[in-house]
Amino acid sequence: MLAEIKGLNEECGVFGIWGHSNAAQMTYYGLHSLQHRGQEGAGIVVTDGERLKGTKGHGLVNEVFDGEKLNDLTGTGAIGHVRYTTAGGGGFENIQPLLFHSQTGSLALAHNGNLVNASQLRRQLESQGSIFQTTSDTEVLAHLIRKSGFTSMKDKVKYALPMLKGAYAFLVMTETELMVALDPNGMRPLSLARLGDAYVIASETCAFDLIGAEYLRDVEPGELVVINQEGLHSERFATPTNQAMCSMEYIYFSRPDSDINGINVHSARKRLGKQLAKETNIEADVVTGVPDSSISAAIGFAEESGIPYEMGLIKNRYVGRTFIQPTQEMREQGVKMKLSPVRKVVEGKRVIMVDDSIVRGTTSKRIVKLLKEAGAKEVHVCISSPPIKHPCFYGIDTSTQEELISAFHSPEELCEIIGADSLTFLSEEGLLKAIGRESTDSNCGQCLACFSGKYPTEIYPAENDQSKTVKS
Secondary structure (H helix, E strand, O other): OOHHHHOOOEOEEEEEEEOOOOHHHHHHHHHHHOHHHOOOEEEEEEEOOOOEEEEEEEOOHHHHOOHHHHHHOOOOEEEEEEEOOOOOOOOHHHOOOEEEEEOOEEEEEEEEEEEOOHHHHHHHHHHOOOOOOOOEOOHHHHHHHHOOOOOOHHHHHHHHHHHOOEEEEEEEEOOOOEEEEEOOOOOOOOEEEEEOOEEEEEOOOHHHHHHOOEEEEEOOOOEEEEEEOOEEEEEEOOOOOOOEEEHHHHHHHOOOOOEEOOEEHHHHHHHHHHHHHHOOOOOOOEEEEOOOOOHHHHHHHHHHHOOOEOOOEEEOOOOOHHHOOOOHHHHHHHHHHHEEEOHHHHOOOEEEEEEOOOOOOHHHHHHHHHHHHOOOOEEEEEEOOOOOOOOOOOOEOOOOHHHOHHHOOOHHHHHHHHOOOEEEEOOHHHHHHHHOOOOOOOOOEEEOHHHHOOOOOOOOHHHOOOOOOEOO
């Protein structure tokens, strides 16, 4: 993915199913649909009603699992996870779902998001005798559950969840039930569906389409859903607080065919492009988008501006993932291997290049250079999001401000750095309007922290030491 070059990565995706005779196989297909959310590791844990059994490994879903491994995972309930590895967190032990066995029963956890107080909780738990097996923040929940003192697993989970701060969509599975929880701010997408008599949970609704499940609803902020042989039961573990869905889910991360909070991602991105066109006044001959996440916005920009849309950049889908390395030199070469300009489309033309974001600036600079080397007369860069100036502590791989070029350069300076003829960012007001949120206050329904620096939860700067606790 181009995300690997940009340095902008979602951390993971989760999938769960309960009451299906081929739970592992359905989870395998569901994880395929969520592969864009993490390509470094995958895992599945199943229950047959008496025990939990799991398989996990490094790589893509189809690299980790084969027919033999899936056939060995027999059960009617399952949870699965795809993961993008952050620095220091690439060990096998950190691949999820995490599976714990004890004399009182087993527990499996899958988590999308990041706990901003994980290091603080970890130190407290270790001082009380807890021994951690991973460096993942997800394991904190397992220890909190174990120390709760309650008898039922539901009560244990309800006791533990309010202690967590940050973004989290959790799947918690025992031998006899599956629990689903979303943080009180609802920062990560999580939805419920039905497949015959089975219940299905996924980070994105596109996973439902592949297996033929019928979407029911989104999991609500602060909600705990318990699924077992008696059916589905819902209750609150926390009061919803200023819902703040991650804006980058609409801009970049989610698949275009997914719906988040009732809003289709492709349609939202088209509106982002339309709004961006309204906020610019550029004379050009052709509009092109950076594949794949910016295509929808580029189409919207072209429709609104009346400038023809053309496929000016082609993505090479056969470059191996292992090529991309986290160095500037390799990123620059990686852009050239991943993307190729269509010379006959851009040659002698004034080109508007629509992209979804600028992180380090390396990718944008290289693409502008590619287009000009292919004969583009002018290259005007239009970004369908505001400048990313602040780090994300909620599960996106931009944990330090130093790596964000817009934090230290104005749009005019950045335009010169990347070699463009002009550079335009979408306004925060335009972003909210395009997504479908009219308010710009703290109750706008979206997290804008990476643009505005206004975080929806308390942040523990000293705790966000990535060498100690890695994101899930």
